[in-house]
Amino acid sequence: MTVRVLISDQMDPRAAAIFRERGIEVDEKPGLTPDELKAIIGDYDGLAIRSATKVTTAILEAATRLKVIGRAGIGVDNVDIPAATARGVVVMNTPFGNSITTAEHAIALMFALARQLPEADASTQAGKWEKNRFMGVELTGKTLGLIGAGNIGSIVATRAIGLKMKVAAFDPFLTPERAIELGIEKVELDELLRRADFITLHTPLTDQTRNILSKANLAKTKKGVRIVNCARGGLIDEDALKAALESGQVAGAALDVFETEPATASPLFGTPGFVSTPHLGASTSEAQVNVAIQVAEQMSDFLLLGGVTNAINMPSLTAEEAPRLKPYMALAEKLGKLIGQVLGEDIRSVSVEVEGAAAQLNPKPITGAVLAGLMGTYSQTVNMVNAPVLAKERGLDVREVRHDREGDYHTLVAVEAGTSDGVRRIAGTLFGNKAPRLVELFGVEIEADLAGMMIYIVNKDMPGFIGKLGTALGEAGINIATFNLGRRAALGEAVALVSVDGEVPAGVVKTLCALDGVRDVVPLRF
Ligand SMILES: NC(=O)c1ccc[n+]([C@@H]2O[C@H](COP(=O)([O-])OP(=O)(O)OC[C@H]3O[C@@H](n4cnc5c(N)ncnc54)[C@H](O)[C@@H]3O)[C@@H](O)[C@H]2O)c1
Numbered sequence: 001m002t003v004r005v006l007i008s009d010q011m012d013p014r015a016a017a018i019f020r021e022r023g024i025e026v027d028e029k030p031g032l033t034p035d036e037l038k039a040i041i042g043d044y045d046g047l048a049i050r051s052a053t054k055v056t057t058a059i060l061e062a063a064t065r066l067k068v069i070g071r072a073g074i075g076v077d078n079v080d081i082p083a084a085t086a087r088g089v090v091v092m093n094t095p096f097g098n099s100i101t102t103a104e105h106a107i108a109l110m111f112a113l114a115r116q117l118p119e120a121d122a123s124t125q126a127g128k129w130e131k132n133r134f135m136g137v138e139l140t141g142k143t144l145g146l147i148g149a150g151n152i153g154s155i156v157a158t159r160a161i162g163l164k165m166k167v168a169a170f171d172p173f174l175t176p177e178r179a180i181e182l183g184i185e186k187v188e189l190d191e192l193l194r195r196a197d198f199i200t201l202h203t204p205l206t207d208q209t210r211n212i213l214s215k216a217n218l219a220k221t222k223k224g225v226r227i228v229n230c231a232r233g234g235l236i237d238e239d240a241l242k243a244a245l246e247s248g249q250v251a252g253a254a255l256d257v258f259e260t261e262p263a264t265a266s267p268l269f270g271t272p273g274f275v276s277t278p279h280l281g282a283s284t285s286e287a288q289v290n291v292a293i294q295v296a297e298q299m300s301d302f303l304l305l306g307g308v309t310n311a312i313n314m315p316s317l318t319a320e321e322a323p324r325l326k327p328y329m330a331l332a333e334k335l336g337k338l339i340g341q342v343l344g345e346d347i348r349s350v351s352v353e354v355e356g357a358a359a360q361l362n363p364k365p366i367t368g369a370v371l372a373g374l375m376g377t378y379s380q381t382v383n384m385v386n387a388p389v390l391a392k393e394r395g396l397d398v399r400e401v402r403h404d405r406e407g408d409y410h411t412l413v414a415v416e417a418g419t420s421d422g423v424r425r426i427a428g429t430l431f432g433n434k435a436p437r438l439v440e441l442f443g444v445e446i447e448a449d450l451a452g453m454m455i456y457i458v459n460k461d462m463p464g465f466i467g468k469l470g471t472a473l474g475e476a477g478i479n480i481a482t483f484n485l486g487r488r489a490a491l492g493e494a495v496a497l498v499s500v501d502g503e504v505p506a507g508v509v510k511t512l513c514a515l516d517g518v519r520d521v522v523p524l525r526f
């Protein structure tokens with residue numbers, strides 16, 4: 001089937017060109033209303049966005065074929081990530097493509113405040129020549145307080161140091177080593193508020209950072225501080241900021257981002273010392289080319305090769321690793337389906353164990369595929385994106401174990417499920433490095449291709465049983481494709497995995513259960 005991507009925001013044309021070069025059909029439709037987007041999103045496998053498109057639950061519900069959302073930029077607060085994850089849609093961003101550009105915008109706004117450039121420009125162009133009105137301040141020697149010292153904050157720090165500013169940062173996740181490497185001082189928030197002549201914000205908007213510059217915190221700032229927010233609206237209490245500008249506690253404030261966007265009306269507009277730009281932080285041609293190329297490459301790698309880069313809601317998997325992992329993921333998913341269908345609700349924990357060649361690979365996708373197979377027995381539309389979340393919601397304890405030992409097989413993936421009956425283990429290998437095969441089933445050596453419709457039967461090993469089983473299936477009109485047998489000991493417990501050509505109705509399961517010596521019958525679907 002043709003792979004189709006929709007670009008629903010203004011994006012550099014190189015994004016569309018890359019999709020087309022890689023054989024993906026692409027439509028560019030910036031400016032759709034939510035209803036228009038909802039009406040067409042069902043036709044697409046990928047959605048490439050910037051910040052204007054809001055990917056809500058309603059949009060995701062209509063996105064029946066969507067596999068990936070690519071954000072050409074950093075912040076993904078315009079995407080309902082839990083809803084995307086629940087529907088198995090990967091969300092990826094481009095975390096570095098616009099960092100320099102945004103850091104430069106923060107510095108530009110700092111200069112704009114220091115020298116009142118917008119007001120001076122407006123006054124001069126109005127023919128006023130108010131030379132004495134616009135007395136500025138130097139940046140040299142001043143203290144810059146960074147709130148958030150990640151990608152963008154760090155770049156702002158290096159530029160500010162180049163401008164001979166002293167830089168102090170509040171960031172709970174900034175290590176002392178990194179602070180030394182950047183040449184900045186790590187401080188607590190109150191100290192930053194007390195000491196900073198300029199404050200710039202560079203954090204995401206989270207429960208911890210919302211209103212980090214609250215009325216109370218603005219009151220703790222050094223009188224005459226200048227504040228720049230190029231990160232996210234909501235980090236500053238806008239009403240309190242207006243009051244602080246009016247009282248002179250804050251000498252200047254520049255916002256590129258607002259609590260409500262587009263910000264076409266704000267009480268801050270017209271306040272003396274207030275400067276604004278319409279979310280232009282990432283808007284340079286260089287940054288837009290970077291993020292457009294990056295998002296298109298990442299989405300194409302995912303849609304065509306299964307490579308996962310910069311995903312917010314699933315572990316990374318390079319486009320080089322993906323083909324090597326593909327047969328393992330097929331094996332792992334089959335094992336997950338088998339153990340889920342046989343043990344069902346009784347599974348409390350899952351341990352995914354790899355040995356031999358499998359132990360050399362990235363274990364996350366293998367575990368993800370086991371969980372996708374397993375959770376698919378309880379819920380529909382499960383894949384590697386939402387399976388770990390669903391497993392967590394069910395309280396499943398999931399472990400990954402890598403064994404260095406060499407076993408009987410060159411490569412092995414085993415799944416151990418903790419149940420009320422103790423630990424139950426199944427394992428599989430790859431024949432010829434590509435064909436998944438079950439090789440161990442609850443302590444019984446067996447070799448089976450897990451595919452199509454199958455029946456799992458546990459019975460007492462005794463002469464004539466296989467004949468009776470074959471007759472019962474024949475009488476029910478069910479054709480046997482393959483018969484895979486294993487047993488613990490002669491005349492002990494035996495296991496059969498029978499591959500059949502059609503559905504196994506409940507009545508047939510009942511008939512098989514009634515056969516002499518049968519202990520368990522489970523119809524399986526792969
Ligand atoms: N204006 C724009 O156009 C534009 C462009 C790009 C990025 N952004 C925004 O800029 C922000 C920063 O981007 P980034 O790439 O530097 O992100 P990042 O993840 O690299 O850095 C964020 C930093 O914030 C820190 N942080 C998290 N919680 C904190 C807290 N409670 N207190 C203090 N620090 C905290 C983190 O430890 C991290 O170091 C994001 O919100 C992003 O969406 C805006």
Ligand SMILES: O=C(O)CC[C@@H](O)C(=O)O
Binds near residue numbers: 073282
């Ligand atoms: O796409 C944009 O213009 C804004 C991007 C910016 O908010 C980001 O978080 O990357």
